[in-house]
Amino acid sequence: MKNSSGGKGSMSTASSITTWKAGDVVPVPDQFPAGLRVLVVDDDPTCLIILEKMLRNCSYDVTKCNRAETALLKLRENRNGFDIVISDVHMPDMDGFKLLEHIGLEMDLPVIMMSADDGKDVVMKGVTHGACDYLIKPVRIEALKNIWQHVVRKRKNEWKDLEQSGSVEEGDRQPKQSEDADYSSSVNEGNWKSSKKRKDDEDETEDRDDTSTLKKPRVVWSVELHQQFVAAVNQLGIDKAVPKKILELMNVPGLTRENVASHLQKYRLYLRRLSGVSPHSCNPNNSFMNPQDETFGPLSSVHGLDLQSLTASGQLPAQCLATLQAAVLGRSTAKSSIPMPLVNQRNIFSFENPKLRFGEGQQQHVNNNNKQVNLLHGIPTTMESKQLTSLRHTSQSIGNVNMQVAPHGAQNSQNNSSLIEMGQPLSRVQILNDSTVPLSVGQPIVPNGIAANVSTRNGIPENIRAPGYNLVSQTSSILNFPMNQASELPVDTFSLRSTLGMSDHTSKGAFHEDFNSEIKGSGGFLPSYDVFNDCQYKSQNWELQNAGMILEDSQHSNSLQGNLDLTQSVLVQQGFPSGQINGQNRSVPIVSKAMFSAGDSTEPGNLLNVNHHLNTIRADNTVRVKSESVADGNPSNLFAYHFGQEDLMIALLKQVGSFYFLLFTYQWEYLFTQFDFPTATRHHTSRKRVRFRWVFLG
Amino acid sequence: MERNPMRRQLAIMRQSLFDQGHVDEQFVQLEELQDDANPNFVEEVVTLYYRDSARIILNIEQALERKPFDFRKLDAYMHQFKGSSSSIGAKKVKAESTLFREYCKSGNGEGCMRSFQQLKKEYATLRKKLGAYFQLARQAGPVETASRPK
Numbered sequence: 113m114k115n116s117s118g119g120k121g122s123m124s125t126a127s128s129i130t131t132w133k134a135g136d137v138v139p140v141p142d143q144f145p146a147g148l149r150v151l152v153v154d155d156d157p158t159c160l161i162i163l164e165k166m167l168r169n170c171s172y173d174v175t176k177c178n179r180a181e182t183a184l185l186k187l188r189e190n191r192n193g194f195d196i197v198i199s200d201v202h203m204p205d206m207d208g209f210k211l212l213e214h215i216g217l218e219m220d221l222p223v224i225m226m227s228a229d230d231g232k233d234v235v236m237k238g239v240t241h242g243a244c245d246y247l248i249k250p251v252r253i254e255a256l257k258n259i260w261q262h263v264v265r266k267r268k269n270e271w272k273d274l275e276q277s278g279s280v281e282e283g284d285r286q287p288k289q290s291e292d293a294d295y296s297s298s299v300n301e302g303n304w305k306s307s308k309k310r311k312d313d314e315d316e317t318e319d320r321d322d323t324s325t326l327k328k329p330r331v332v333w334s335v336e337l338h339q340q341f342v343a344a345v346n347q348l349g350i351d352k353a354v355p356k357k358i359l360e361l362m363n364v365p366g367l368t369r370e371n372v373a374s375h376l377q378k379y380r381l382y383l384r385r386l387s388g389v390s391p392h393s394c395n396p397n398n399s400f401m402n403p404q405d406e407t408f409g410p411l412s413s414v415h416g417l418d419l420q421s422l423t424a425s426g427q428l429p430a431q432c433l434a435t436l437q438a439a440v441l442g443r444s445t446a447k448s449s450i451p452m453p454l455v456n457q458r459n460i461f462s463f464e465n466p467k468l469r470f471g472e473g474q475q476q477h478v479n480n481n482n483k484q485v486n487l488l489h490g491i492p493t494t495m496e497s498k499q500l501t502s503l504r505h506t507s508q509s510i511g512n513v514n515m516q517v518a519p520h521g522a523q524n525s526q527n528n529s530s531l532i533e534m535g536q537p538l539s540r541v542q543i544l545n546d547s548t549v550p551l552s553v554g555q556p557i558v559p560n561g562i563a564a565n566v567s568t569r570n571g572i573p574e575n576i577r578a579p580g581y582n583l584v585s586q587t588s589s590i591l592n593f594p595m596n597q598a599s600e601l602p603v604d605t606f607s608l609r610s611t612l613g614m615s616d617h618t619s620k621g622a623f624h625e626d627f628n629s630e631i632k633g634s635g636g637f638l639p640s641y642d643v644f645n646d647c648q649y650k651s652q653n654w655e656l657q658n659a660g661m662i663l664e665d666s667q668h669s670n671s672l673q674g675n676l677d678l679t680q681s682v683l684v685q686q687g688f689p690s691g692q693i694n695g696q697n698r699s700v701p702i703v704s705k706a707m708f709s710a711g712d713s714t715e716p717g718n719l720l721n722v723n724h725h726l727n728t729i730r731a732d733n734t735v736r737v738k739s740e741s742v743a744d745g746n747p748s749n750l751f752a753y754h755f756g757q758e759d760l761m762i763a764l765l766k767q768v769g770s771f772y773f774l775l776f777t778y779q780w781e782y783l784f785t786q787f788d789f790p791t792a793t794r795h796h797t798s799r800k801r802v803r804f805r806w807v808f809l810g
Numbered sequence: 811m812e813r814n815p816m817r818r819q820l821a822i823m824r825q826s827l828f829d830q831g832h833v834d835e836q837f838v839q840l841e842e843l844q845d846d847a848n849p850n851f852v853e854e855v856v857t858l859y860y861r862d863s864a865r866i867i868l869n870i871e872q873a874l875e876r877k878p879f880d881f882r883k884l885d886a887y888m889h890q891f892k893g894s895s896s897s898i899g900a901k902k903v904k905a906e907s908t909l910f911r912e913y914c915k916s917g918n919g920e921g922c923m924r925s926f927q928q929l930k931k932e933y934a935t936l937r938k939k940l941g942a943y944f945q946l947a948r949q950a951g952p953v954e955t956a957s958r959p960k
């Protein structure tokens with residue numbers, strides 16, 4: 113087996129996911145795990161030398177570092193150069209857990225922590241940060257002999273996630289590898305696969321083989337992929353980033369220059385929007401209104417208050433909001449249909465809420481990541497109870513929501529760590545937010561929803577992927593999200609996530625485990641959808657979906673009712689777990705929007721009526737009601753709600769997440785423009801439907 | 811053959827190290843890592859340990875001279891020391907480090923001082939014994955070397 117001259121990247125599929133070896137040395141496939149490329153980090157020279165020798169004796173390919181910074185550098189230089197990392201917990205220059213987080217975010221490699229400290233807390237910390245194992249010093253060679261299992265397990269999970277999500281990314285890559293002229297790599301691949309077969313589900317590999325027969329599918333810009341893309345762009349410098357170079361840097365088999373080029377184009381637009389938005393501190397309203405027509409005005413005023421308060425409280429990153437607005441507004445080029453602005457909005461809410469919910473642990477799915485619950489804890493507590501109660505009853509002002517949000521926001525920052533516990537998804541999110549990470553969804557702005565969403569991934573990896581973008585075409589898309597629709601939903605989710613501030617910082621470890629797969633596939637689709645589906649809102653979801661569609665199609669009059677329902681359902685689906693949203697926004701703008709769109713030139717009064725109607729319609733469905741209130745969530749509110757920190761938002765925007773968010777907000781904005789809220793006139797007729805093509809998240 | 815007695819002596823010495831509790835199972839792990847490519851691996855590692863641990867001991871000593879004691883720092887140092895000591899299998903030294911850390915955690919300055927003194931004693935003993943052991947090992951020569959009768 114020759115050293116992979118073409119090995120680099122040949123075997124690496126979504127590199128991080130399926131790469132077995134992409135480095136210079138290609139381990140002999142038959143002798144797996146021989147040649148496993150290990151990076152060991154420890155400031156203790158004695159331990160380091162012993163570990164190195166032990167690993168060498170295991171036939172692993174060892175690189176040692178005595179400083180975390182050096183380790184990170186090595187990892188960044190050669191993203192595909194290592195299979196697993198072993199790191200000490202206590203290091204002078206960087207905390208081992210921090211390193212763990214970085215690695216999880218940036219490289220998504222399995223990381224084993226070790227320490228002489230065997231206290232339960234420390235070990236637990238390792239777990240929550242996403243370490244795949246924890247070794248107590250002194251480390252015996254027997255403990256090291258089996259570390260390959262973590263590599264295999266991770267890959268297996270990633271594959272499974274990809275497959276389930278319906279993404280052909282992996283499949284695409286896999287065949288590509290086989291097609292490589294590099295015999296060794298294909299041999300390796302084949303052997304890897306066969307060895308994997310022995311270990312894993314045989315069907316898995318077979319599926320992958322089958323995908324090789326597929327025509328090169330549309331490239332799914334998973335979170336992971338986008339992360340690589342951003343890293344490459346950053347490395348080259350945004351000015352010098354040309355598709356060809358980016359492609360080379362990314363080193364992703366199966367990706368073409370054209371893919372990169374089109375993605376780069378979108379990314380540039382996104383960045384431009386970001387830079388074009390000047391921070392309007394405490395002027396969310398302004399930004400809100402300026403770009404668009406006056407329709408926003410009323411909304412702004414409604415929400416403005418909230419926004420103001422939110423921003424004042426620091427919960428709402430004004431800049432973020434402004435940016436969002438600008439971004440959304442600026443994005444006049446409708447690339448894709450805005451499936452359902454309403455829905456989107458609702459999505460936001462749902463995301464938000466679910467997140468909160470997650471914190472509450474309502475979402476069972478979400479609870480896959482035990483951490484999730486924690487994440488939201490801040491919000492859910494405040495919101496949930498209120499919402500639930502209010503939901504049933506009179507509508508609560510948005511202020512309620514906002515207020516809740518605000519305090520929550522404050523909590524958010526404080527609770528970041530707790531949020532982070534949310535679990536992996538959160539960590540993932542956080543990772544996204546991490547500025548050092550190319551794909552940073554953004555700081556945990558809204559730990560609640562987003563994290564939840566992310567975490568839901570655990571149970572619903574595919575869902576995330578699916579969420580396709582076509583909200584329009586498929587109301588179900590929104591709802592289908594969990595249904596594995598390769599739609600734009602992920603984008604929404606993603607943006608939501610990012611905007612919401614996947615607040616989970618700390619739970620990087622855990623996060624990245626789940627998140628990785630999740631994010632990758634879904635590109636940020638909020639698992640909340642998934643959760644919802646699971647949450648027996650299926651039927652409703654469908655309704656919502658339909659609603660979304662209806663709105664989309666602007667079948668107003670008839671749909672009004674339907675829309676409303678949909679809205680609700682959408683909202684519900686979105687994950688308004690406990691109707692947190694419910695109580696809050698009676699005046700559900702979204703709902704009202706729906707109503708408006710429905711073709712009823714509904715005055716605000718109508719809105720109320722609708723609201724009531726909605727409430728009554730689904731009296732039984734708490735969720736629905738919730739959605740109502742949620743709908744009310746002005747986008748600004750929504751964001752404010754979720755964004756705990758301005759910087760997070762900014763960071764978020766700057767990252768992939770924001771990119772998606774941008775798309776999402778665009779839809780959202782569109783929604784607003786569509787529905788002339790205050791005047792209750794439908795303007796959408798005059799508007800060209802923007803079709804968002806959520807190509808990024810598939 | 812002259813090597814035999816030396817090797818026999820070496821074996822006895824080694825056994826006493828274990829029996830007296832100076833080294834533990836981890837030391838065996840190190841020995842098992844020794845091979846043709848690294849015939850003096852154990853000694854190299856232990857030498858490295860001496861260098862590193864001496865530095866830490868110095869740090870602790872300096873920290874103990876500053877009153878009041880900074881227990882967190884002391885604990886951190888000792889954590890380091892314990893880690894490397896356990897890596898080479900220095901059993902008694904490791905046990906003493908654990909004790910020291912307990913005192914640190916409970917803020918027992920007096921206990922820390924006493925424990926530290928004891929630790930230094932154990933450490934010195936270990937170095938002496940291991941030094942003699944390695945010296946003999948070197949004299950005994952590699953196992954593969956044919957020994958000529960005198």
